Amino acid sequence: MIAQVIVDVAAKQTDRVFEYHVPKELGKVEIGSRVFVPFGPRKLQGFVVGLNTTSQYQGKLKDLLLVVDEMPPLTSELVKLSKDLADNIYSYRISILKTMLPRIMRANYRKILVPNSAKAQKMSLFQGDPLDLTKITDIKQIAAIRQLLRSNDAKVEYLVENKARVKTENEYYLCKTKKEYVSIYESLRANAVKQKQLIMYLIENFNHFPLMQSQIENNTHLNTVSLTNAVKKGWLNKKQIEKYRDPLSDYSRKKNLSKKIKLNKDQKEALNHIVPAIKVKKPRIFLLEGVTGSGKTEVYLNAISATLKEGRNALMMVPEISLTPQMVAQVKSRFGQQVAVLHSGLSEGEVYDEWRRIRRNEVRVVVGARSAVFAPLENIGLIVIDEEHESSYKQEDNPRYHARDVAIWRSKYHYCPLILGSATPSLGSRARAQKGVYQLLRLPHRANKQSLPQVDIVDLKKANYTAGQVDLSTEMVNAIKQRIAKNEQVILMLNRRGFANFMLCRECGYVMKCPNCDLSLTMHKDTNKMQCHYCGYATAIPEKCPNCQSKKIRFLGTGTQKVMTELNQLLPGTRVLRMDVDTTRRKGAFKKILDAFGNHEADILLGTQMIAKGLDFPNVTLVGVVNADTGLWLPDYNASERTFELLTQVAGRAGRAQKKGEVIIQTFNPGHDAVKLAKTQDYERFYQYEMRVRHAGNYPPYFYTVLVSVAAKKEQNAAREAFKIKKWLQPKLHQSTIVLGPTPSAISRLKNKYYYQILVKYKKEDNLNQLLHQIQDSAQKMKKYGLTVYIDNEPERIM
Ligand SMILES: Nc1ncnc2c1ncn2[C@@H]1O[C@H](COP(=O)(O)OP(=O)(O)OP(=O)(O)O)[C@@H](O)[C@H]1O
């Protein structure tokens, strides 16, 4: 038998299959198995991606060394997926294969020094633990090691560490008859209190054994010491039983969650389309466009039920799940033990356990964030992507995959429907529904028959402020006071995205824009310039407003902490919970804050956009947006879409139950279309409007995009290489294809590297994929000159 292996070295030369002979005594090797193989001087980990009986290779194949796991960690579906994906996202296949596994299973290599001669063997250097070369700092020791290597008395080896640990608990078995225990009891001295207690317990519970250690400890005063002693004395046998860590243990069943909801007409209508597709195994894609609070979750859960009834399993994706602990609780209360969750809020051990439950077919529903799209779930009958517009579904680093694209691939593989749900679908998805590629299903009303909340816009250029305040207008403060007086709750969002710095005039509201592109200019501190990231236009950082000459210009930046202080001064005694990256870093903090708010332990929830989506608190009647402008002028063609989406989503948190909701949006740009359209929360109108803008500007979804970035230590090298790539690429492309740049990236220097980028916008380019692979290949050769090329297919961000 011959195994085709992808080895764990992410480089162009190794990005192919290597063949190894499988020795008979090795046991079962399957597609998807993790193995160890000899590779030059090292032993490497790799994945089996194919099996064959013959080989084209002329020489003698080396032997596989070891199969790591009893059950191959990857299914043959995932192995196949890795190949197609590698082709599409310009990533090495090994990077994708590793991404498919829980982080804890990715191998770590340690460089160690081992003795190579009898003389060396006796040296004190080699006594004890293996000598970790990365940890040696002593100069004398380094010199000594060099000497040993030169004289061949020692050699370097690579030790693979496996961090994945299975959690176990002891189970105890009886190994004597009841009579024998009685006579042991009688033979014990009177002062051997603990031992007598133990034996008595064994006699009394004779018929209940075997018992877990925790069961015994809960019922007696016995501890590990007495149990271990009993094993030593031959009174008991013990076995280690594998245990799963249960990340869902705190999502206890809540009564109000499992109450049966009667579906409304629109929900039923949607399911009338979805359920038949589940039954006949049709890989159809549905776009479920439902306003905020329209009960999309209920549609997902019913569709999942229907899938389980068909004997198939379901995969449900939600944005970084910690965002919606409520959603997890809801799914959990519906499907109980059959559910596994996967997201970055779990400890590595918990992820590993959940993942193994999935791999062993012990669960039927998987709920998870982006990387859960690779869950080794088999027999999938339905995939759901909630909040499908979320940009977090695209991984920003290598491998740059989009969970939606992976889900589409898997839906075709399994012949199962895919539901994309959102109140504000991505323009691309909505456009595909327009063309009939996806089937559009709509929930145009809120589930509780309540109307969408009323939205008021506060123009910050004319706003009044209570003494000394700069962030909260008097209107906002008064509205907050009113709600709190009525014992209702408030959500306040400070929309601060990324690093964007833009120049804004406090006098006239002017924002500095590119004359060619209608995009805001970004401040570059290192070059002292305001730059356009599309066309490369640049100008000096102004000292006064170019529009009205006022000196009152600002490079905006307020933070949640500052607003928190303002709230404390304005509304003493009001209980405020702050939720942002700083307050949620600790594990479980997110859920704690949301639970506290849900229990009305606070009046105001103040946070960044992480509070904008998915939350369902019936007592929230006011939503305030402190500053709607921060995302508006990002140098991205989709800044408008993002702003509309964010404002509509956060507005949707108000008035979701009986009480009517109100929304106040503070902005310097009340005239901006994204803001105006968010006021009516009319997605369909926004879609029509924004499609015209995209059409006029040759942006997606009318054009496909690929971003090629070049990074180098020296700025001129990055620029030169980027120009070279453009010069090589452009003549090979179609007339109608637009190649923009090269321009320096917004953060033109990151980790001491300069970035230059080229944006290719095209309608149809049959050869582009192959050309880009060629660029990637030749880029590999430049690596030694410190140049790196990244290729991002359909980038979410072009900055
Ligand atoms: N048929 C129904 N009858 C009554 N209430 C319902 C019904 N369906 C859903 N609900 C309730 O309506 C509220 C909103 O539902 P859900 O959270 O699913 O909305 P959503 O569409 O996901 O909204 P968003 O996009 O804002 O997250 C929930 O509290 C849910 O329990």
Ligand SMILES: [Zn+2]
């Ligand atoms: Zn001005």
Ligand SMILES: [Zn+2]
């Ligand atoms: Zn420009």
